[in-house]
Amino acid sequence: MSGEDRQSQLAREHKERQAQRAEQAGKAKRNTFIGAGVAVAVVAVGAVAVTAFTGGDDPKPAAASSPAPSTAAPQATPTIPAAPGKVTCSYRKDTSGAPAKKVGMPPSKPDLKLKTMTVTTNQGDIVIDLMTQQAPCAVNSLAFLAKKNFYDDTKCHRLATPENSGVSLLQCGDPQAKADGKNPTDGQGSSGYVFNDENLGMPYAKGVVALAQPADASNQNGSQFWFSLGEESAQLDTAYTPFGTVSKGMDILEKISKGGWITNPDDITGDGGSTAPKIPVIIKDVKVS
Numbered sequence: 523m524s525g526e527d528r529q530s531q532l533a534r535e536h537k538e539r540q541a542q543r544a545e546q547a548g549k550a551k552r553n554t555f556i557g558a559g560v561a562v563a564v565v566a567v568g569a570v571a572v573t574a575f576t577g578g579d580d581p582k583p584a585a586a587s588s589p590a591p592s593t594a595a596p597q598a599t600p601t602i603p604a605a606p607g608k609v610t611c612s613y614r615k616d617t618s619g620a621p622a623k624k625v626g627m628p629p630s631k632p633d634l635k636l637k638t639m640t641v642t643t644n645q646g647d648i649v650i651d652l653m654t655q656q657a658p659c660a661v662n663s664l665a666f667l668a669k670k671n672f673y674d675d676t677k678c679h680r681l682a683t684p685e686n687s688g689v690s691l692l693q694c695g696d697p698q699a700k701a702d703g704k705n706p707t708d709g710q711g712s713s714g715y716v717f718n719d720e721n722l723g724m725p726y727a728k729g730v731v732a733l734a735q736p737a738d739a740s741n742q743n744g745s746q747f748w749f750s751l752g753e754e755s756a757q758l759d760t761a762y763t764p765f766g767t768v769s770k771g772m773d774i775l776e777k778i779s780k781g782g783w784i785t786n787p788d789d790i791t792g793d794g795g796s797t798a799p800k801i802p803v804i805i806k807d808v809k810v811s
Contacts, residue, residue: 609634611659613715616744621707622714623697623745625670632662639664639766641673641694642807645778648749648771650731652810656721657765660733660743664765665810667713667745677701678803679708679795680748681783686797690752692775693734694805695745701798703784708795713745720763726755729768751779778803 613627632654639650639661654661667673679699682691696711718741726732727750734746743763750756768775781801789796 609658611662611717613659613663613717616712616714616716620710620712621698622712623672624714625667625672627715628663628666632658633665634658636661636665636810638811639668640809640811641771641805642809643678643774644802644804644806646771646774648774649769650766651769652766653721653764657763658720659717660720660763660765661810663713663717663743663745664747664808668808668810671807672697672713672745673805673808676805677798678805679798681779681797681799683779683783683797684752684754686783686785689755689758690728690779691748691750691755692778692799692803693746693748694803695734695747696795697745699795701795701802703786703798704788705795706786706788706790708786708789708798709746711745716742716744719743719761721765722763723760724764725760726750726758726762726764728752728755729772730755730764731766731768732762732764734762749775751775777801 609632610630611628611632612630616622634654636654637652639652641648641650652661673695676694676697677699678692678694679696679701680691680693682689682693684690693709696709697713698711699705699708701708724730730750732748732750733743734748735742735744738761740761747765748762749768778799778801781799783797784800786796786798
């Protein structure tokens with residue numbers, strides 16, 4: 523399929539989702555999603571975070587289109603502490619056709635001693651206390667991408683608020699996002715690989731940080747992640763992998779949230795990049811230690 527054909531297909535699917543949203547407008551806020559847009563080629567059905575991750579269609583806060591998981595998707599990893607020397611992570615090629623910045627695959631053996639992820643932005647540092655024992659493969663992926671400078675000079679492309687999505691979150695991690703309210707494909711970018719869910723069942727209270735993936739998908743995690751900015755996000759279905767909590771920089775995130783958003787009327791993926799923060803958030807560096 524050519525690039526123009528793909529754009530036409532996405533635009534057509536977006537119009538169909540708009541019609542569906544009109545019918546579903548009366549549904550509860552907890553049905554909003556956070557899809558990440560990393561599996562935009564997966565067949566869509568009636569359905570996070572993110573998007574946002576992923577990056578949204580109003581019926582679920584999303585960061586992109588509303589594709590659903592393929593049938594016979596692998597089950598999520600149980601939420602139990604990891605035993606040293608017994609954890610093996612599996613990463614597989616993202617075959618969705620989504621645009622990717624490929625830097626290779628993470629190692630299969632995670633470092634279970636990692637404790638902190640520091641996201642240095644143009645607005646200041648945000649420090650995350652990691653849940654390495656509960657989400658070892660997620661942390662392993664983030665550490666790998668950080669070492670490869672994957673996140674350097676990327677823009678957080680989606681700000682969801684109670685007013686525009688029914689939840690409160692900031693989504694980042696799309697290496698190609700422009701976050702300018704004009705780029706129609708914000709929220710689609712990925713690392714070129716996906717991996718399974720972990721640590722499911724934890725509510726997304728303010729300060730929780732989780733991976734984003736397509737709406738109602740499972741085991742399609744990639745590079746995108748989101749910060750819960752308010753208790754509204756706790757109403758989301760616990761279908762997104764939480765991997766840490768903010769220990770420093772919540773004031774920065776609150777300032778960004780209060781700054782408002784830019785609506786992107788030309789977003790073709792759903793809600794993937796349709797509400798970029800007015801206060802630009804540029805990731806300068808990520809360190810995991």
